[in-house]
Amino acid sequence: MKRFATPTLSRRHLLVAGAATPFAGLVAGSANAMAPQMGLAKTAAQTVKLGGFEVTTLLAGNRTVEEPQSIFGMNVSADEFAAASDAAHIPTTAAQFFFTPTLVNTGSELVLFDTGLSAAGITGALAAAGYTPDQVDIVVLTHMHGDHIGGLAGDAGVTFPNARYVTGAVEFDHWAAAGNDGFDAKVAPLAEQTTMINGGDSVVSGIEAVEAFGHTPGHMAFRLDSDGQSLLIAADFANHYAWSLAYPDWEVKFDRDKAAAAATRKTLLGMLAAEKMPFIGYHMPFPALGYVEERDGGFHYVPHSYQLLMG
Numbered sequence: 001m002k003r004f005a006t007p008t009l010s011r012r013h014l015l016v017a018g019a020a021t022p023f024a025g026l027v028a029g030s031a032n033a034m035a036p037q038m039g040l041a042k043t044a045a046q047t048v049k050l051g052g053f054e055v056t057t058l059l060a061g062n063r064t065v066e067e068p069q070s071i072f073g074m075n076v077s078a079d080e081f082a083a084a085s086d087a088a089h090i091p092t093t094a095a096q097f098f099f100t101p102t103l104v105n106t107g108s109e110l111v112l113f114d115t116g117l118s119a120a121g122i123t124g125a126l127a128a129a130g131y132t133p134d135q136v137d138i139v140v141l142t143h144m145h146g147d148h149i150g151g152l153a154g155d156a157g158v159t160f161p162n163a164r165y166v167t168g169a170v171e172f173d174h175w176a177a178a179g180n181d182g183f184d185a186k187v188a189p190l191a192e193q194t195t196m197i198n199g200g201d202s203v204v205s206g207i208e209a210v211e212a213f214g215h216t217p218g219h220m221a222f223r224l225d226s227d228g229q230s231l232l233i234a235a236d237f238a239n240h241y242a243w244s245l246a247y248p249d250w251e252v253k254f255d256r257d258k259a260a261a262a263a264t265r266k267t268l269l270g271m272l273a274a275e276k277m278p279f280i281g282y283h284m285p286f287p288a289l290g291y292v293e294e295r296d297g298g299f300h301y302v303p304h305s306y307q308l309l310m311g
Contacts, residue, residue: 045129046287048308051226053206054105055308057280057287058125060116060151061099068095072243074251088242095240099147100288102233102280103129103136104224109204111138112160113222113233114282117147119154136160140203141167142235143216144175144183145254148282152186166203169196171218212237212268214261215254221268232272232279237264239283241290241301245269248298269299278304 044059065071069092073081078092085092101122102113110131116122123133139160142148144167151159167187172194175183187194197203199211203222212221215236222233238244239252248265255261272279272292280288289304 044286045125046289047129048289048304049310050224050231050308051229052107053224053226055224055231055280056103056105056129057289058101058103058116058122058129059098059286059288060101060121060125061118062286063097063099064094065097066094068092068243071095071253072240072250073247074253076247076250084243084247088246090242096285097283098286098288100280100282100284100286101125101151103131104207106204106206106226109137110135111140111203111207112136112163113140114142114148114235115139115151115159117150119151119156119159122151122159133160134162136163138203139163139165140207140222141165141171141187142221142233142282143168143171143219144180144187145216145236146182148235149182149186152190158190163193165190165194166197167194168209168218168220169198170213171216171220172196174217210268212264214257214259214264215252216256219264230275230277232268232277234268234279234281236282237261237268238281241281241284241303245292245299245301246295270294273299278308 045056047054047056069078069081073084082092099116099121101116103126104111104113116125126133139152153159176188197209199209199220201209203209206224206226208223208225210221210223210232212219212235219235219237221235221237224231224233243250244252244265248269249262251258252261269292273294276291278289278291282288284290284301285303287304291302291304293300293302
């Protein structure tokens, strides 16, 4: 059998080879400048398939909030809150809030659920997904807190010039009587273009309103159904992936009726777990899409990975 000698590379060979390759400068001691750090992303989008629907979550902003027990777990001790936080590997000193409107392209309508904090935030998020505000056919408002209605209008006027609006009748009537500044400035001027609905009513075919009262008097979730697949746009009935799911009885500062909100959490989280239905939580870690499983007398958040990316 003929044997071949292993070639020996001299220092001259290495130098010649290095001069010929386009990667010659990418070695230790290179004079190339380090790329600058860019900071945390402010806008992003992720699209998944749900039957015949395309569902896109839009990161319209994020915010760090200090002293999270001033918001979550208001009815438990600091030690209990710290133990729960430690078990979830999260700090007790600050929480990260995400603001995540959802865009649903049914194939015949482009439906936006909530509008973020500002017109600039939602238009930037739409652009990240490849859309413009004038393409939105329907804007659905799950409830009237400022981080959901803030993007309805800005300095340039109404953000969605070709849209009609849908919201819960109970929610609209409550805020119309309450005299809230945000509602009066952003929602009330759109009243003639707004359709009022109740639980069980449809926005369009395949999108049904679900009463989720408690966070606000008429807070709504929305169930999507397409080609045998389902998903719940949960809005704010559960606002933190650890503190709200594992401890649904913990009181939350922004829940108007805390007992009703806790009852809603347990009912809807139980439904999601039983049906193994994915959900989008407005304040969940982006892309805000996950599943619920029952665990230790409460519930556990399972982030989406690739289940709805498979075509």
